[in-house]
Amino acid sequence: MTINGVALVTGASRGLGAHIARRLAADGWPVAVNYRSDAEGAARVVADIEAAGGRAVAVGADVTDENAVREMAFDVASRLGPIQVVVANATGPQPARPAEEVSWRDHLDQLEFFVKSPTLLLQATLPGMRALGGGRFIHIGSDSPVRALPGASAYNAAKGAQLALAKTWARELGVHNVTVNVVAPGWIPVERHDDVTAEDKAGYAADVPLGRMGTPQEIAEVVAFVASDASRFVTGERIIVNGGHTLG
Template sequence: MPIDLSGKTALITGSTGQLGRVMARTLALAGADIVLHYHGNEAKAVQLKSEIEAQGRACVTVQADITNFQAVQHLRDQAISTMGKVDIIVANAVIQYEWTSILEQPIEDYRSQFESCVLQSVHLAKAFAPDMIERRHGRIIGINTECAMQNFPGQSAYTAGKRGMDGIYRVLAKEIGEHGITVNQVAPGWTISEKDRENHSEIQETYSQHVPLKRRGTDQEIANTVLFLASDLASYITGAYIPVSGGNVMPAI
């Protein structure tokens, strides 16, 4: 059964990143018009916009700091003034930092992960959910991580931010579900991206030997899961944390 998002508009935060650009292309191929959010990489955003428009889809780029609520409100205003509405939100942006032990990790890194994981989620909900509630339809999809279940050494700031994000999404799913809005999370494993293909680093045996499917997933497989959750095929799924990790992590009942 093909997925058709014609007539829908999707916003992807961090759309110029390794996963973001594949998700944007995938949703566009399914018929969605696209709002490309970026923070600093304007050139990549413009390039991606051209690709999406070549597919016959409407597309707009908007720069914003997703850790700042006024900036997210501006993002909303720009998106709606250009596209009319936003039906699908994919919260993908996250601040990058160097991982180390809790004793060595700078305090600022915990702050950056809280701001880009938890506060981004709150800002997007406050900015976009009221319009979704009025229209009684919407899809909110957060990009989480398998690390939120692993809790391995060195992951502390990232795990803390993503576990906080998980709490926001679970509560939000219960608060706005009655309005026909679904709220879900996709949790990738260590994913093969364009950078891996360029560097020929797709194979990571030490990691893959612990994965039941014995391989790393691809950026397209992550995007496919986002596409499913954005579609009407997932109309009765909300509050879910869905690992796309080849079985590397398995939520328990």
Template structure:
């Protein structure tokens, strides 16, 4: 493991081997942050993201951890601390597997299991990084949510329900951590091209979603990454407990 200390805030992006996570990692690195590319099993893809960052003069490292495992999360944060220092920016993007079924079809184990694992991962990661952020008097926490928390779609009850719980969790954490200089926000995309979730849509569904979107297209990972980068930087310093709907006008409050 290369020691990459010196300069730039330390940003941990979970599930950063592809899609939104990889786009966030590259963008934050391009803005001067020292980026940690977390992965669970795709070491080769993680190394590719790190290499792409380093090829443009950025600083990055890959760290393996299953974000649902308490000891793995603590070990990851300790490894980051030894190589880079305290995590100052957490972007929790890792996708926890879920069943795509209707309410009639889904079991409690499938719905409750997704809810439990979603919240466990967010809880463990937040618990692990908050002490270091508190010591520094600075922190940015960004959770990836989904438009499905507000706009149900057939078969997506497990994902939508668990992400709705995550959004409410974020508000409580934001309220408690605000006095410490730590902001907590959610970025909630609609359908995003080139991601695992987008693969759930067949062509007819994709066309319907596009037609219902005011901007006339699905989001790209880079669209979402730019919103995440805003919350991860200093321009958003007086914004906390909010959810950014990055959906091109698919859903409007």
């Protein structure tokens, strides 16, 4: 896809989002680095991109708030240009709870990030994508629903809804040359996993056919492919990136 606009990565001040933002910038995309509270982290990502010769701005916004998302899209357009690629990566806490303790509030907390936020982002950016002749909407999903991880029923339900959303949008938006896909990582350790033991990581890796943990950069590479012209005939797909952990 010809780069005529901007890539917006939500939740990009650290973790997977930061790696994705840097990788898209390396491909030539001007990048809007969204954050909710970590302004310093977002500034570091922007500085990294600029040091490598790219263009980026940090944009603070709660992506579950309708007015904030609308204002963010306007801000990005005025500073960098219209948004052509959205990477919906932002997430919140994911507490593990047994089914008998999961509340409706627990479900809503997950749906806020994986259904409400993408909906707001699409509505705020679709007019610009249409004007540019096409775009990419990329959800960051998870392999957790496929693995049906115990204790994660609210998270898994919301991620399942996210996939259904993506498939429906793919059918609706193809006429506008807008593709919609889900990149679904397995467990990829990032900063928030600093307290995880080497033993736990080794136990996880032992069940992965490729025999190791994945890296944030490997997820960013797949996102970069989905954002590129090489993926122009791929839409409505969930691309699981977990070293074969869910095979069979």
